[in-house]
Amino acid sequence: xxxxxxxxxxxxxxxxxxxxxxxxxxxxxxxxxxxxxxxxxxxxxxxxxxxxxxxxxxxxxxxxxxxxxxxxxxxxxxxxxxxxxxxxxxxxxxxxxxxxxxxxxxxxxxxxxxxxxxxxxxxxxxxxxxxxxxxxxxxxxxxxxxxxxxxxxxxxxxxxxxxxxxxxxxxxxxxxxxxxxxxxxxxxxxxxxxxxxxxxxxxxxxxxxxxxxxxxxxxxxxxxxx
Amino acid sequence: xxxxxxxxxxxxxxxxxxxxxxxxxxxxxxxxxxxxxxxxxxxxxxxxxxxxxxxxxxxxxxxxxxxxxxxxxxxxxxxxxxxxxxxxxxxxxxxxxx
Numbered sequence: 451x452x453x454x455x456x457x458x459x460x461x462x463x464x465x466x467x468x469x470x471x472x473x474x475x476x477x478x479x480x481x482x483x484x485x486x487x488x489x490x491x492x493x494x495x496x497x498x499x500x501x502x503x504x505x506x507x508x509x510x511x512x513x514x515x516x517x518x519x520x521x522x523x524x525x526x527x528x529x530x531x532x533x534x535x536x537x538x539x540x541x542x543x544x545x546x547x548x549x550x551x552x553x554x555x556x557x558x559x560x561x562x563x564x565x566x567x568x569x570x571x572x573x574x575x576x577x578x579x580x581x582x583x584x585x586x587x588x589x590x591x592x593x594x595x596x597x598x599x600x601x602x603x604x605x606x607x608x609x610x611x612x613x614x615x616x617x618x619x620x621x622x623x624x625x626x627x628x629x630x631x632x633x634x635x636x637x638x639x640x641x642x643x644x645x646x647x648x649x650x651x652x653x654x655x656x657x658x659x660x661x662x663x664x665x666x667x668x669x670x671x672x673x674x675x676x
Numbered sequence: 677x678x679x680x681x682x683x684x685x686x687x688x689x690x691x692x693x694x695x696x697x698x699x700x701x702x703x704x705x706x707x708x709x710x711x712x713x714x715x716x717x718x719x720x721x722x723x724x725x726x727x728x729x730x731x732x733x734x735x736x737x738x739x740x741x742x743x744x745x746x747x748x749x750x751x752x753x754x755x756x757x758x759x760x761x762x763x764x765x766x767x768x769x770x771x772x773x774x
Contacts (some may be wrong), residue, residue, distance in 0.1 A: 467756040485677045485685065492689030497719075501726065502688050512680050516687035521722050523695050524715045527706050530699035537700070549696045607766050610738065613730045614745045614762030616723050621749035621758070623720040637721045641728035651729045658728065659721040666717045 453570075454556070454577030457563065461555045462581050465496070466589040471615070472500055473593015474600065478608050479507035483598060487591030494553060494583060497619055498522035499590075504612045510652035518655070529557050536560075536571045548572060551579025553586075629669060637662030737773045741766035 469490065476486045481503070493499050502519030510518065530549055537545045556578035564570040603611075625631060641658035645651060699706065706712060731742055745762035752758060 464754070464756070471756055471759055481681060482677060485681060489685045489688070492685060493692050495692050498688060498692060501722070502684060504726070506680075506684050512683055512687070515684055516691060518722065519688045520691035520695065522719050523692050524719055526692070526695045527699035527702070528712075528715055530696045531703050531706060534700060534703050545700075546697075549700055550693060552696060607763055607770070609730065610741060610766045611759055611763050613727060613738075613742060614749075614759045614766075615755055616726045616730070617742065617745045617762065618749045618753075618755040618758035620720065620723045620727060621746070622753055622755075623723060625720070633717065633721060634724050637724045638728040641725040642732045645729055645732035654732075655722065655725040655729050658725040659718060662721040662724070663714065663718055666721070667713060670713055 451573040451577035454560070454574035454579075455581045457574075458556055458559055458578035458581050461559065462585040465555065465582060466585050468496055469586050469589030470593035470596070471611075472496060472503075473590040473595070474597035474603075475500065475608070475611060475615075476503050476590070477594040477597025478600070478603055479503050481594060483591050483594035486594035487587050490587040490590035491583070493519075494550060494586060495523050495526075496553075496586070500612070500615055500619075504616075505652065508651060514652040518652075525554075526552065529554075532561070533557070533575070536564075536575065540572050544572075544576070548576055548579065551576065551583055553579070553582055556582050629673075630666070632669065633662035633666040636665050737769040738766070740773075741769050 473483070473486050476489070476499075477483065481489070489499060498519040498521075501522050502515045505518045506512070506515035530552055533548070533552065537548055540548065552575070556575060559578055560570060560575045563574060625634070637658045640661050641654050644654040644657055649657070706715070727742070731739060741762060744765040745758055748761045748765075749758040752761075
């Protein structure tokens with residue numbers, strides 16, 4: 451477990467910075483520092499938190515915001531599925547804790563270390579996860595406290611900070627095949643078009659991404675037959 | 677916090693834990709089903725739509741700053757670097773292009 455805790459430290463530094471930034475944004479969007487810390491502890495998934503807070507503060511409504519955030523976490527379906535073997539030996543409550551602590555970083559680190567040393571398993575995951583959990587909860591709360599003390603940054607370009615964060619997220623999720631960018635292009639163009647035509651932001655996002663998804667499904671199907 | 681703020685936190689926390697739990701319980705069945713591509717493709721599309729919707733109807737300087745942010749993101753592949761440098765570019769453009 452200590453090994454996991456130590457191995458993840460470099461990644462924890464990055465997470466702390468991200469947490470601070472998110473905390474500032476969330477505070478500016480109206481959340482108190484303790485609420486942000488609570489969210490960090492309860493959700494423990496940065497990209498979904500930033501999407502949910504952004505949607506919530508730009509008028510998407512509660513359900514839309516939760517839904518958008520939840521979609522960002524769909525990848526955990528595949529991530530936790532791959533942990534079935536590693537967690538099997540743990541008592542139930544530890545399994546549930548391990549699942550909650552599973553994030554991109556500690557999962558990826560555990561899996562890559564495990565490839566080098568098959569002894570790496572649940573204890574490593576829990577150790578690394580605990581460090582990330584504390585780092586994330588604390589840094590988001592501290593960021594929010596700072597954000598509360600800062601003046602209203604809206605005029606200074608706070609909205610663009612969200613845009614830049616999403617651009618960074620998109621880049622990290624960028625497909626490797628050129629053809630896979632076609633759905634991205636369609637979604638991007640459609641979202642702009644729908645909003646220009648007067649559709650609400652939340653609806654435009656949903657419609658545009660579903661259209662892109664439909665195209666992605668078509669492309670995959672035709673790929674299989676090629 | 678307002679009721680909706682509480683519900684946002686609780687709702688997202690519940691949905692996220694349910695997702696993690698479901699993945700663990702469903703195991704490989706989901707990944708091997710024909711819907712597995714949704715897990716991979718939808719989140720990225722949502723983020724792209726978010727970028728697009730936040731740029732729609734904004735002034736040229738925002739689009740330029742966004743293009744710069746894309747370049748920074750491409751090179752750094754780091755959220756904090758992209759946010760800081762992107763924001764700096766946005767603010768600088770605001771001064772240059774009035």
